[in-house]
Amino acid sequence: QFDLYDTxxxxDVSGFTTTDRSSGFSVDYTQLDNGMTRVIMYDGNNGNIAAGEGAILNMxxxxxxxxxxxxxxxxxxNAIVTxxxxxxxxxxxxxxxxxxxTPGYIEEPHNLEAQDGMDAQVLLSWDPPYGPIPEDFEExxxxxxxxxxxxMTTNxxxxxxxxxxxxSAFWAVPSHTWYMCSNDDMADDDGSVDYLITPPINVSGAESIILNFASYYDGAYSQTxxxxxxxxxxxxxxxxxxxxxxxxxxxxxxxSEYGGAPNLYIAFHSNDNGVWASGWAVDDIMINFxxxxxxxxxxxxxxxxxxxxVTADKEDVIQRFGGGIPYEVRVDIDNPITPETRPVEIDAYKVYRSYNEDSDFEEIAEVDGNTTIxxxxxxxxxxxxxYNVTAIYPDGTESDPTNTVSATPVEWVECWMDDGASLTGQMDTLDFYINNETDLGLFYFEIVDYPDVISxxxxxxxxxxxxxxIEISNQGNGTIAITGISLGGPLTAGDGAVxxxxxxxxADEAMTVSLSYSNGTAIQDINFVDLNWTSESATYEVGIETQYITLTGGYGDDGGNFTSSLILENTQSVYGLQLDIAPDPPFMMGxxxxxxxxxxxxDWEVSGMVIGNYYRVTLVNNAHNSPINPGISHIADITFEIPAGTPDASIVILDLQDAEITDFNDLPMHAESIPGEVYIGIPPAAYTIQNTSGALISGGTGTFxxxxxxxxxVGTLQFTLVDxxxxxxxxxxxxxxRFDDGIVDGSSEEQEDGSYYFLGYDFSSGIEAGSGPILEFEVQFDDNLNNSSIIMSMAxxxxxxxxxNPLTTVFHGFGQFTGYYVALDEEVSIPGEFALHPNFPNPFxxxxxxxxxxxDAADVQLNIYDLMGRNINMVINxxxxxxxxxxxxxxxxxxxNQVSAGVYLYRLQAGNKIFTRKMILMK
Known part of the structure; x- marks a missing residue:
C-alpha cells in the first residue's frame, strides 16, 4: 500500500495494470481528501512477489x-510492504x-477591454497570462x-x-463579456446596501485563501x-x-485570516453613500487556497x-461635461504604464478584429510581450x-484568444458659443458653433445660465x-432651448457658426453669468443617431444702468385732491413705463x-386705472418713434383723491409696488423707485421751490x-438741497x-456730495404765519453741462x-430748471456758436x-457713417x-435694420459748418 501525489x-490517476512479476495480484485505488491517491495491491491467495527488482505496476x-x-x-x-x-x-x-x-496549457491573456465611444479610434488593453493558479472556486x-x-440584498x-x-448616461462600463453590475447612476435611488454574496465556501482546512476577481470601479461621484x-x-x-x-x-x-470556518461567505458591497453616485462591476471571480x-x-x-x-459632486461633473467625458480626457493614454512583473514569459501578442462577434477575425497588429495595450x-x-487577443510564447506557440469584446467608435462633436456682454435689459447676439466631421441632421442645445437672468x-x-x-425658446426650468432640424441638406463637415x-x-446688479450646455443637449447624424459631444462654456457680462422713478410728496386736505409729479432719470431711451402706485395706508386713490x-x-398712449388697492399708470410709445431721451425730466402729474374724514396729520406713502421701464425692443430695464410722502391736512410748515429762472447752458447762471x-x-430753518x-x-x-432780517448761519455751504446744507434763524421776530418766498438762491451751471433739465428737491x-422746538415740516413738489432758457418771461437764450457735442451714452x-x-436757423443734415465711409443713415435733413x-x-x-456692433461716425452739416465725432455701438 502507498500514496501518490504530484506537484x-x-x-489524475486513471488506472493500473500488473506486470509479470505481480501476476495474480489485484489493484485498487481511491482519491483521498488531501488530494493524494491511495493504491492497494494484494494477492487473494496469499502469494508473494518473488525477490528481485523490476516493475510491479503500470500506471x-x-x-x-x-x-x-x-x-x-x-x-x-506512506508506503507499506508486507x-x-x-x-x-x-x-x-x-x-x-x-x-x-509539453507543450502544456498555453494560457491566453485575460481581462481584455475595449473603450467604446472614442472618436475614430478604439483603445484596447489586457492583462498578461497569470501563470499557474489552482482554482478551488470559480465563477x-x-x-x-x-x-x-x-x-443578493439591496434597498x-x-x-x-x-x-x-x-x-448608463453618466457612468460607462467598458465591454467585458457577461458580468455582474451595480449601477446607482442608472437606478438613482438607495444604492447604499447593494450586496452580491457568494455561496458558503468550506475553508475549515485552508491555511491560505486568496480572492481574485476582475473589477471595474472608477470611484466617480462618491461611489465606494x-x-x-x-x-x-x-x-x-x-x-x-x-x-x-x-x-x-x-x-x-x-x-487567509478567515480560514478554519466551515462556511465562509464573501460579499461584494457596492455603496452610493447616500448620493447619486456611479457603480461597480465584477467578473471572473476565483478563490484558491x-x-x-x-x-x-x-x-x-x-x-x-x-x-x-472621482471626488467632484456629480452635478458639477454634469455641468462641465454634459455630453460625457472623452476617455482620453480622463486618462493619460499618451503615457501608458509598463507592467513591472511578468508571471509568464511572452514574446508577443496578436490583436484580431472582426465585424462579427463569432467569426471572421483577422489579425490587425502584433505587439511585443511587454505591451498590453x-x-x-x-x-x-x-x-x-x-476584438480578441492571443499570446505568442517563446517556442512560437499561440494561445487561445481572450474573451471577445466590442466597441463602436463615435465622433465627438465639439460645441461652443461666443461670450456676451450688455447692460441689463439690452441685447447681445451670440454665435453658436459646431465642429463636426459627420453630416448632421439635428442639433438641440439646452443652455444653462447661472445665475438665471438671461432670456x-x-x-x-x-x-x-x-x-x-432654427428655433429658440425660454424653458420653464430656466434654460434656453435651441433646436435646429434639416429641411433639406445636412450640416456638412465644418467648424463655423450654426x-x-x-x-x-x-438683473438687479452687475454680474458675470456662466453659460454652459446642459446634459439635455443632443447632436444627431443624418440618420438621427445620437453622437457624443463635448462643449466649452462661455460668460455673459451684465452691466447695470439704473433708471430712477421718483414720486414727489407734499400735503393735501381731506376731501380734496393731491397731485404727485412723476420724475424720470434715465440713461437709456425710454419707450414705455408701467407703474403700480400703492398708497400706504390706503387713504388715497388715483x-x-x-x-x-x-x-x-x-404719439404715446397714456392711461390710469384703479386695480384693487393700487393705481396703474401706463405710458407707451407703440410706434417707437418718440422716445424719452436720456436725462432727467418731469414726465407726468398724477392726481389722487383724499376722501373726506381721513385723519389729519396722517402720513401716506406713495409706494411704487412695481415699476417697469422698457427700451426700444420693449425689454425691461433695471429700475428703482423713490416713493413720495404725503401729509394729510395743513402742516405747521411746508417748503416749496419756485420761480426758477436762468440760462440753462454750460457756464450759465440762474436763480430760484x-x-x-x-x-x-418759525424761528429756525434747516434743509439740504440736492440737484x-x-x-x-x-x-x-x-x-x-418775511425772513429779510434773518441770519444765514456760516455752516450753510456746498457739501462734498454736491448737495447744499442750509441753516438759518430769526430769534428776534421770527417768520410770521403766512406764505411766500423767504430765500433767494443764485446758481452757476457747470461748464460741461449736457442735459436739458435739472430737478431740485430737499433730501x-x-x-x-x-x-x-421742532415743528412738523414737509417738502411739497419739486423745482426744475428746464429748456434752453428758463426765465419766467420766456425769453430765449440762443447758443453763441455752432457745436456738435459728444453723444450720450457712449459706448451705447x-x-x-x-x-x-x-x-442761427440753418439747413441741417446729420448723417451716420461706418469706418469704410459708407453712409448708413440720414438722421436729420x-x-x-x-x-x-x-x-x-x-x-x-x-x-x-439694426446695424452690427462697431465704431461709427456722426457728421453734422449746418449751413457751411461741418463737424464729425466718433461713437461706439456695443452688442
Missing part, C-alpha cells in the same frame, strides 16, 4: 487541460518520478444568468444585475466598493475597500480631470468592431444652416394722469426761490420777504418755533442721444431754428 497538481494518468509546460513530480508517501503472514518490511527508500508536460458568469447559489429597485452592457466576509451569511465584516481605477483590473484580496495572488495590471494613470471626477486607428465612426428674443440661421429650421441667438439679461410738456407725448407756508411762528443730476453750484443765498428738512446699446447747437437740439439714433440703417 504541481496537473495529473496511466490524465494530464489536466490547464497544465502548464513543466516537469511534474510524482512522489510516494509478507504472506502480515509482517511488514522496512522500506529503505522511495524514489520519485517526473512527467514532462465567470458566462451563462448569462445569476448562479442559483449566489444571493434599491435594481441592485446587482447580470449584463453585457451595464453602462467594499469586500466583506461572514461566517453566518448575515453579519458581515469589512475586509477592505477598493482603490478606484479607470479600467478593468484584477483585484487580489488575502482572506494557495499563496498565489494575481498581479494587478493598471495601464494608465488618471489625468488631473480624471482625478477630479493597442490603439486601433483604422476604424470608421458609427461602426461596431469585435432669448430671437434666433437667426447662418450660412451653414440656411436650409434648416446659429446666432439674440439674448438679453434682466383718479387721473396728465403728461407734462417736457416731452412730446402726442424757497417758499415757506407756515401756520405757526439731479449734479450740475450746478449755489453761489449766493439772500433772505427775502432733508426741518423747522423750529421761536424756542427752537442700442440707442444714443446726439446734441448740437445752432446759433431739414431746416431748424436756432437753439440746442437733441436727436436719438436707434442703431438702425435706412431700411430700419
Amino acid at each position: 504541481p497538481d496537473y495529473l 496511466t494518468m490524465t494530464v489536466h487541460a490547464n497544465a502548464y509546460n513543466s516537469n511534474v513530480g510524482v512522489n510516494f508517501d 509478507d504472506e503472514i502480515g509482517g511488514t518490511y522496512w522500506v529503505a527508500g522511495a524514489d520519485s518520478g517526473t512527467v514532462t508536460v 465567470d458568469f458566462e451563462e448569462g444568468e445569476i448562479p442559483e447559489s449566489w444571493s 434599491s429597485a435594481q441592485g446587482w444585475f447580470i449584463t453585457q452592457d451595464g453602462s 466598493a467594499h469586500i466583506e466576509v461572514s461566517t453566518d451569511g448575515s453579519n458581515f465584516t469589512e475586509v477592505t475597500s477598493l482603490n478606484p481605477t479607470s479600467e478593468w483590473v484584477m483585484e487580489s484580496i488575502d482572506l 494557495s499563496a498565489r495572488a494575481v498581479e494587478q495590471t493598471v495601464h494608465f494613470n488618471l489625468t488631473e480631470t480624471g482625478a477630479w471626477v 493597442y490603439l486601433d486607428e483604422g476604424v470608421v465612426n458609427s461602426t461596431t468592431y469585435f 432669448s428674443i430671437n434666433i437667426l440661421p447662418t450660412e451653414r444652416t440656411s436650409n434648416w429650421s 446659429c446666432s441667438a439674440i439674448l438679453y439679461p434682466d 383718479t387721473g394722469v396728465s403728461v407734462s410738456d417736457a416731452h412730446d407725448f402726442s 426761490d424757497v417758499h415757506l407756508d407756515n401756520t405757526e411762528l 439731479i443730476p449734479e450740475s450746478m453750484t449755489i453761489t449766493n443765498v439772500t433772505p427775502v420777504g 432733508s428738512y426741518a423747522t423750529g418755533d421761536a424756542g427752537a 446699446n442700442p440707442t444714443t442721444m446726439i446734441t448740437y447747437d445752432l446759433p 431739414q431746416n431748424q431754428s436756432a437753439g440746442r437740439h437733441f436727436v436719438t439714433w436707434n442703431a438702425n440703417d435706412y431700411l430700419g
Whole structure:
C-alpha cells in the first residue's frame, strides 16, 4: 500500500495494470481528501512477489487541460510492504518520478477591454497570462444568468444585475463579456446596501485563501466598493475597500485570516453613500487556497480631470461635461504604464478584429510581450468592431484568444458659443458653433445660465444652416432651448457658426453669468443617431444702468385732491413705463394722469386705472418713434383723491409696488423707485421751490426761490438741497420777504456730495404765519453741462418755533430748471456758436442721444457713417431754428435694420459748418 501525489497538481490517476512479476495480484485505488491517491495491491491467495527488482505496476494518468509546460513530480508517501503472514518490511527508500508536460496549457491573456465611444479610434488593453493558479472556486458568469447559489440584498429597485452592457448616461462600463453590475447612476435611488454574496465556501482546512476577481470601479461621484466576509451569511465584516481605477483590473484580496470556518461567505458591497453616485462591476471571480495572488495590471494613470471626477459632486461633473467625458480626457493614454512583473514569459501578442462577434477575425497588429495595450486607428465612426487577443510564447506557440469584446467608435462633436456682454435689459447676439466631421441632421442645445437672468428674443440661421429650421425658446426650468432640424441638406463637415441667438439679461446688479450646455443637449447624424459631444462654456457680462422713478410728496386736505409729479432719470431711451402706485395706508386713490410738456407725448398712449388697492399708470410709445431721451425730466402729474374724514396729520406713502421701464425692443430695464410722502391736512410748515429762472447752458447762471407756508411762528430753518443730476453750484443765498432780517448761519455751504446744507434763524421776530418766498438762491451751471433739465428737491428738512422746538415740516413738489432758457418771461437764450457735442451714452446699446447747437436757423443734415465711409443713415435733413437740439439714433440703417456692433461716425452739416465725432455701438 502507498500514496501518490504530484506537484504541481496537473495529473489524475486513471488506472493500473500488473506486470509479470505481480501476476495474480489485484489493484485498487481511491482519491483521498488531501488530494493524494491511495493504491492497494494484494494477492487473494496469499502469494508473494518473488525477490528481485523490476516493475510491479503500470500506471496511466490524465494530464489536466490547464497544465502548464513543466516537469511534474510524482512522489510516494506512506508506503507499506508486507509478507504472506502480515509482517511488514522496512522500506529503505522511495524514489520519485517526473512527467514532462509539453507543450502544456498555453494560457491566453485575460481581462481584455475595449473603450467604446472614442472618436475614430478604439483603445484596447489586457492583462498578461497569470501563470499557474489552482482554482478551488470559480465563477465567470458566462451563462448569462445569476448562479442559483449566489444571493443578493439591496434597498434599491435594481441592485446587482447580470449584463453585457451595464453602462448608463453618466457612468460607462467598458465591454467585458457577461458580468455582474451595480449601477446607482442608472437606478438613482438607495444604492447604499447593494450586496452580491457568494455561496458558503468550506475553508475549515485552508491555511491560505486568496480572492481574485476582475473589477471595474472608477470611484466617480462618491461611489465606494467594499469586500466583506461572514461566517453566518448575515453579519458581515469589512475586509477592505477598493482603490478606484479607470479600467478593468484584477483585484487580489488575502482572506487567509478567515480560514478554519466551515462556511465562509464573501460579499461584494457596492455603496452610493447616500448620493447619486456611479457603480461597480465584477467578473471572473476565483478563490484558491494557495499563496498565489494575481498581479494587478493598471495601464494608465488618471489625468488631473480624471482625478477630479472621482471626488467632484456629480452635478458639477454634469455641468462641465454634459455630453460625457472623452476617455482620453480622463486618462493619460499618451503615457501608458509598463507592467513591472511578468508571471509568464511572452514574446508577443496578436490583436484580431472582426465585424462579427463569432467569426471572421483577422489579425490587425502584433505587439511585443511587454505591451498590453493597442490603439486601433483604422476604424470608421458609427461602426461596431469585435476584438480578441492571443499570446505568442517563446517556442512560437499561440494561445487561445481572450474573451471577445466590442466597441463602436463615435465622433465627438465639439460645441461652443461666443461670450456676451450688455447692460441689463439690452441685447447681445451670440454665435453658436459646431465642429463636426459627420453630416448632421439635428442639433438641440439646452443652455444653462447661472445665475438665471438671461432670456432669448430671437434666433437667426447662418450660412451653414440656411436650409434648416432654427428655433429658440425660454424653458420653464430656466434654460434656453435651441433646436435646429434639416429641411433639406445636412450640416456638412465644418467648424463655423450654426446659429446666432439674440439674448438679453434682466438683473438687479452687475454680474458675470456662466453659460454652459446642459446634459439635455443632443447632436444627431443624418440618420438621427445620437453622437457624443463635448462643449466649452462661455460668460455673459451684465452691466447695470439704473433708471430712477421718483414720486414727489407734499400735503393735501381731506376731501380734496393731491397731485404727485412723476420724475424720470434715465440713461437709456425710454419707450414705455408701467407703474403700480400703492398708497400706504390706503387713504388715497388715483383718479387721473396728465403728461407734462417736457416731452412730446402726442404719439404715446397714456392711461390710469384703479386695480384693487393700487393705481396703474401706463405710458407707451407703440410706434417707437418718440422716445424719452436720456436725462432727467418731469414726465407726468398724477392726481389722487383724499376722501373726506381721513385723519389729519396722517402720513401716506406713495409706494411704487412695481415699476417697469422698457427700451426700444420693449425689454425691461433695471429700475428703482423713490416713493413720495404725503401729509394729510395743513402742516405747521411746508417748503416749496419756485420761480426758477436762468440760462440753462454750460457756464450759465440762474436763480430760484424757497417758499415757506407756515401756520405757526418759525424761528429756525434747516434743509439740504440736492440737484439731479449734479450740475450746478449755489453761489449766493439772500433772505427775502418775511425772513429779510434773518441770519444765514456760516455752516450753510456746498457739501462734498454736491448737495447744499442750509441753516438759518430769526430769534428776534421770527417768520410770521403766512406764505411766500423767504430765500433767494443764485446758481452757476457747470461748464460741461449736457442735459436739458435739472430737478431740485430737499433730501432733508426741518423747522423750529421761536424756542427752537421742532415743528412738523414737509417738502411739497419739486423745482426744475428746464429748456434752453428758463426765465419766467420766456425769453430765449440762443447758443453763441455752432457745436456738435459728444453723444450720450457712449459706448451705447442700442440707442444714443446726439446734441448740437445752432446759433442761427440753418439747413441741417446729420448723417451716420461706418469706418469704410459708407453712409448708413440720414438722421436729420431739414431746416431748424436756432437753439440746442437733441436727436436719438436707434442703431438702425435706412431700411430700419439694426446695424452690427462697431465704431461709427456722426457728421453734422449746418449751413457751411461741418463737424464729425466718433461713437461706439456695443452688442
